[in-house]
Amino acid sequence: MEVKVKGFEHPVTLYEALGIGRPHKLYLPDTGESIVSLAEAVPLRYEIVEANHLGGESYKGSLTKLSPKGAEVRLEKPVPILSNLKMHIVGTDGQDIAGALTPRS
Numbered sequence: 001m002e003v004k005v006k007g008f009e010h011p012v013t014l015y016e017a018l019g020i021g022r023p024h025k026l027y028l029p030d031t032g033e034s035i036v037s038l039a040e041a042v043p044l045r046y047e048i049v050e051a052n053h054l055g056g057e058s059y060k061g062s063l064t065k066l067s068p069k070g071a072e073v074r075l076e077k078p079v080p081i082l083s084n085l086k087m088h089i090v091g092t093d094g095q096d097i098a099g100a101l102t103p104r105s
Contacts, residue, residue, distance in 0.1 A: 035067040042089060045096060046075065049084035061087070 002011040019027030041062035048057075065072035079085065088096040 033067045033069060035065045035070060035072060037065050038063065041074070044073065044087050044089050046073075046085045046087040048079055049086055063089070 001014045003014055005012045017028075019025075041064050044061050044063055045058050046061050047059070059076040061073050061075040063071055063073050073087075091097050
């Protein structure tokens with residue numbers, strides 16, 4: 001995953017360490033995280049990030065499933081695999097809830 005880090009001009013790539021190879025051969029156990037369907041879809045608004053700039057258009061979507069490290073969403077407009085998105089959860093009044101979600105699809 002690439003993230004923007006304060007003080008760095010370019011994004012920094014983050015990796016999840018799952019083990020150490022030879023000579024140690026130590027690996028973390030597979031936790032088998034399961035994704036859980038939400039009782040109600042959570043409305044959201046999203047924008048596609050291209051070359052570190054927002055695309056300008058905002059689209060509707062909904063958060064439908066969650067796991068400790070991931071989520072599943074339904075999007076109004078399909079996006080290419082590995083696109084960067086900026087998402088905002090939308091409250092019952094139709095206004096964005098403070099904060100932003102920045103996953104990678």
